[in-house]
Amino acid sequence: MRELKGACIFGQSGGPTSVINASAYGVIDTALKNPNITAVYGAEHGIKGVLNDRLFDMGQENPEELALLKYTPSSALGSCRYKMADPDVDDTDYKRILEIFKKYGVRYFFYNGGNDSMDTCNKISKYMQKVGYECRVMGVPKTIDNDLYGTDHCPGFASAAKYIATSCMEVYHDARVYDTGMVCIIEIMGRHAGWLAGAAALATAYGAGPDLVYLPEVDFDMEQFLSDVERIYKEKGNCMVAVSEGIHYADGTFVSEAKTSATDGFGHAQLGGLASLLANVVKERTGAKVRGIELSLLQRCGAHLASETDIEESFMAGKAAVENAVNGITDKMVGFERGEEDGQYVCRTKLLDLSEVANTEKKVPLDWINETHNGVKQPFIDYVLPLIQGEPPLPKQDSLPRFAQLKKVLVK
Amino acid sequence: MRELKGACIFGQSGGPTSVINASAYGVIDTALKNPNITAVYGAEHGIKGVLNDRLFDMGQENPEELALLKYTPSSALGSCRYKMADPDVDDTDYKRILEIFKKYGVRYFFYNGGNDSMDTCNKISKYMQKVGYECRVMGVPKTIDNDLYGTDHCPGFASAAKYIATSCMEVYHDARVYDTGMVCIIEIMGRHAGWLAGAAALATAYGAGPDLVYLPEVDFDMEQFLSDVERIYKEKGNCMVAVSEGIHYADGTFVSEAKTSATDGFGHAQLGGLASLLANVVKERTGAKVRGIELSLLQRCGAHLASETDIEESFMAGKAAVENAVNGITDKMVGFERGEEDGQYVCRTKLLDLSEVANTEKKVPLDWINETHNGVKQPFIDYVLPLIQGEPPLPKQDSLPRFAQLKKVLVK
Numbered sequence: 115m116r117e118l119k120g121a122c123i124f125g126q127s128g129g130p131t132s133v134i135n136a137s138a139y140g141v142i143d144t145a146l147k148n149p150n151i152t153a154v155y156g157a158e159h160g161i162k163g164v165l166n167d168r169l170f171d172m173g174q175e176n177p178e179e180l181a182l183l184k185y186t187p188s189s190a191l192g193s194c195r196y197k198m199a200d201p202d203v204d205d206t207d208y209k210r211i212l213e214i215f216k217k218y219g220v221r222y223f224f225y226n227g228g229n230d231s232m233d234t235c236n237k238i239s240k241y242m243q244k245v246g247y248e249c250r251v252m253g254v255p256k257t258i259d260n261d262l263y264g265t266d267h268c269p270g271f272a273s274a275a276k277y278i279a280t281s282c283m284e285v286y287h288d289a290r291v292y293d294t295g296m297v298c299i300i301e302i303m304g305r306h307a308g309w310l311a312g313a314a315a316l317a318t319a320y321g322a323g324p325d326l327v328y329l330p331e332v333d334f335d336m337e338q339f340l341s342d343v344e345r346i347y348k349e350k351g352n353c354m355v356a357v358s359e360g361i362h363y364a365d366g367t368f369v370s371e372a373k374t375s376a377t378d379g380f381g382h383a384q385l386g387g388l389a390s391l392l393a394n395v396v397k398e399r400t401g402a403k404v405r406g407i408e409l410s411l412l413q414r415c416g417a418h419l420a421s422e423t424d425i426e427e428s429f430m431a432g433k434a435a436v437e438n439a440v441n442g443i444t445d446k447m448v449g450f451e452r453g454e455e456d457g458q459y460v461c462r463t464k465l466l467d468l469s470e471v472a473n474t475e476k477k478v479p480l481d482w483i484n485e486t487h488n489g490v491k492q493p494f495i496d497y498v499l500p501l502i503q504g505e506p507p508l509p510k511q512d513s514l515p516r517f518a519q520l521k522k523v524l525v526k
Numbered sequence: 527m528r529e530l531k532g533a534c535i536f537g538q539s540g541g542p543t544s545v546i547n548a549s550a551y552g553v554i555d556t557a558l559k560n561p562n563i564t565a566v567y568g569a570e571h572g573i574k575g576v577l578n579d580r581l582f583d584m585g586q587e588n589p590e591e592l593a594l595l596k597y598t599p600s601s602a603l604g605s606c607r608y609k610m611a612d613p614d615v616d617d618t619d620y621k622r623i624l625e626i627f628k629k630y631g632v633r634y635f636f637y638n639g640g641n642d643s644m645d646t647c648n649k650i651s652k653y654m655q656k657v658g659y660e661c662r663v664m665g666v667p668k669t670i671d672n673d674l675y676g677t678d679h680c681p682g683f684a685s686a687a688k689y690i691a692t693s694c695m696e697v698y699h700d701a702r703v704y705d706t707g708m709v710c711i712i713e714i715m716g717r718h719a720g721w722l723a724g725a726a727a728l729a730t731a732y733g734a735g736p737d738l739v740y741l742p743e744v745d746f747d748m749e750q751f752l753s754d755v756e757r758i759y760k761e762k763g764n765c766m767v768a769v770s771e772g773i774h775y776a777d778g779t780f781v782s783e784a785k786t787s788a789t790d791g792f793g794h795a796q797l798g799g800l801a802s803l804l805a806n807v808v809k810e811r812t813g814a815k816v817r818g819i820e821l822s823l824l825q826r827c828g829a830h831l832a833s834e835t836d837i838e839e840s841f842m843a844g845k846a847a848v849e850n851a852v853n854g855i856t857d858k859m860v861g862f863e864r865g866e867e868d869g870q871y872v873c874r875t876k877l878l879d880l881s882e883v884a885n886t887e888k889k890v891p892l893d894w895i896n897e898t899h900n901g902v903k904q905p906f907i908d909y910v911l912p913l914i915q916g917e918p919p920l921p922k923q924d925s926l927p928r929f930a931q932l933k934k935v936l937v938k
Contacts, residue, residue, distance in 0.1 A: 287827060
């Protein structure tokens with residue numbers, strides 16, 4: 115291994131999670147302590163902070179506030195959804211990034227995000243190789259959607275899953291309190307992968323969860339859905355349904371699509387309002403009292419219900435990225451491998467080629483979805499359960515969360 | 527005091543809360559241990575369970591499961607929204623209740639609920655007095671709305687307030703993660719009283735909460751609202767708003783009213799969908815990215831964020847109802863009185879006439895609302911803060927809630 119001394123830049127990208135800052139802390143804390151890393155810069159709003167020369171000097175932060183990042187939701191440095199051009203078509207951004215890297219003596223670049231962010235990370239890595247600028251580039255995984263390729267699971271998923279399962283258990287009890295019955299529909303994030311919607315079935319496995327769960331891995335059939343709901347409502351007098359925001363008809367159109375046509379920066383349809391749309395359809399058909407509940411941002415920032423396992427693994431992913439880079443590794447994303455020790459779940463890091471990971475989505479295996487396409491099977495539960503374990507020691511002030519307060523000192 | 531031996535009936539009524547079962551446990555546990563109470567019956571779905579002769583024998587329950595009621599959200603026995611007729615117009619229901627009371631030797635009746643439930647409780651109490659049937663009737667307060675007359679605060683309010691404040695703090699961080707800005711509107715329960723919407727300001731007091739808070743105690747002005755939002759969005763690049771579901775124009779019509787015309791059993795308008803309505807109006811006016819979030823049922827069943835103070839006080843209210851009744855008191859509701867001991871908040875029970883409490887609403891004092899009608903003042907914060915204190919020892923199984931599982935053995 116060739117020793118490489120220089121500064122590092124760390125950036126956060128894409129939709130935030132409850133624990134993305136735990137990875138930030140893993141990177142920042144490890145980098146600050148490493149003698150080969152001469153300065154630790156945090157990019158404001160991900161790669162945009164590099165392009166705009168807006169870098170925070172993380173060495174100026176109070177170590178106690180930095181440590182609170184483990185329990186602080188959302189992206190403390192700011193995030194972005196910025197699609198990098200193909201460098202062969204337009205290399206403006208890449209030249210600018212190289213300029214900034216040279217200006218600050220940056221030899222390490224750590225980027226924390228999901229599919230699109232790993233694409234950014236991969237493009238930067240390949241460009242630096244092409245122009246012969248020595249810089250070790252490492253991706254740190256993050257996504258509540260749990261859809262990154264090649265890793266057993268993704269940091270952020272488990273805490274959202276725990277939020278969803280716990281909230282479903284609570285709503286289950288609330289939604290059957292009257293003798294008049296109700297159909298309750300819970301809308302859960304996950305555009306193309308049903309990992310989060312499936313997590314609602316944890317609640318059912320523990321006695322208080324949805325009767326029906328619809329994932330985007332299989333086509334949605336409105337008639338079948340209505341007949342499922344009607345049957346259960348007649349049988350039990352109540353019916354609880356969990357749906358992924360990404361459920362779609364056989365022709366690929368999102369069920370929610372009629373509601374909105376806005377798109378995000380990557381051209382994805384902006385989903386939402388599905389729960390009330392389905393609630394209205396059910397009300398019309400059955401006459402039942404209905405309620406649609408969208409878990410919305412709450413499910414991805416609910417740090418108060420974070421999984422301790424998820425927090426520690428997120429930290430570990432950030433730490434591993436720095437340690438591997440210092441040891442000569444580049445052009446990789448940190449991934450997770452699940453193992454067992456004395457019958458107990460353990461998780462180890464592994465390394466994946468950035469080019470393999472970028473833009474590839476991992477979906478729920480079809481044989482983990484039941485034959486009637488309205489629920490998940492036991493292997494899904496067995497997969498998720500170890501990930502949500504553990505209650506973190508949440509810092510509080512007057513019984514309210516005490517989140518990290520960073521100074522964010524801009525590098526001159 | 528005349529000693530009175532007999533059975534007791536306990537019922538839960540109205541919208542559930544995170545901690546209504548803590549009051550149930552206070553009544554049931556205290557009654558089961560009292561030698562003057564010969565049997566403890568739980569009414570299925572409140573007063574409907576009495577009318578339908580559906581009573582559970584609480585003595586048959588496993589004491590360990592009963593103890594879990596302290597941490598189990600929603601109404602474990604089932605609730606109802608049932609409006610009792612004026613007994614002078616139609617005494618059918620009252621005759622039936624008397625018949626059931628006589629059948630089971632009932633001499634104690636405890637009813638747990640809000641305004642409407644205290645009306646039920648009061649009517650039953652007065653009827654029993656009129657027909658000369660000796661029965662001690664006690665109301666146990668409950669409402670997240672915190673609008674019961676004569677009591678410093680109501681069991682259930684603080685836990686919902688804590689859920690709202692914590693969720694607002696988390697969403698605050700999530701909703702400002704991008705450099706593109708966003709207007710985020712959080713819809714909070716509370717039809718006529720703004721206690722819960724005001725609780726969102728706790729988040730602001732701790733550095734991460736809404737810029738604007740709108741309560742139903744004052745008239746809502748859409749133009750003023752839009753100009754408030756525009757101003758803050760321009761200043762800060764982001765704007766977070768908390769609104770009560772019950773905000774209304776000067777002529778009394780609910781802002782949400784255009785969205786739905788369904789009504790609940792008491793003739794109240796069924797509210798909901800206000801957040802997305804306002805988000806759309808803001809989007810049209812400002813062009814900003816918007817998101818409407820309805821906290822929906824989550825805020826009233828989020829037992830995982832319950833206030834330990836609220837749980838213990840809810841238990842205390844149930845216990846006090848039984849102890850007072852056994853000591854000869856009747857026709858009262860248990861209320862709370864706030865005091866101070868060594869500079870610390872303390873709460874003591876007091877007794878209020880049922881007829882005083884029934885159907886009277888307590889609203890947020892106007893001088894606790896700011897002059898611009900878009901926020902609350904420090905006395906509001908000082909009022910709420912002591913109530914949300916303390917983290918209860920939540921029973922868990924595999925890191926998911928372990929709620930009470932009652933056998934619910936019907937009395938033959």
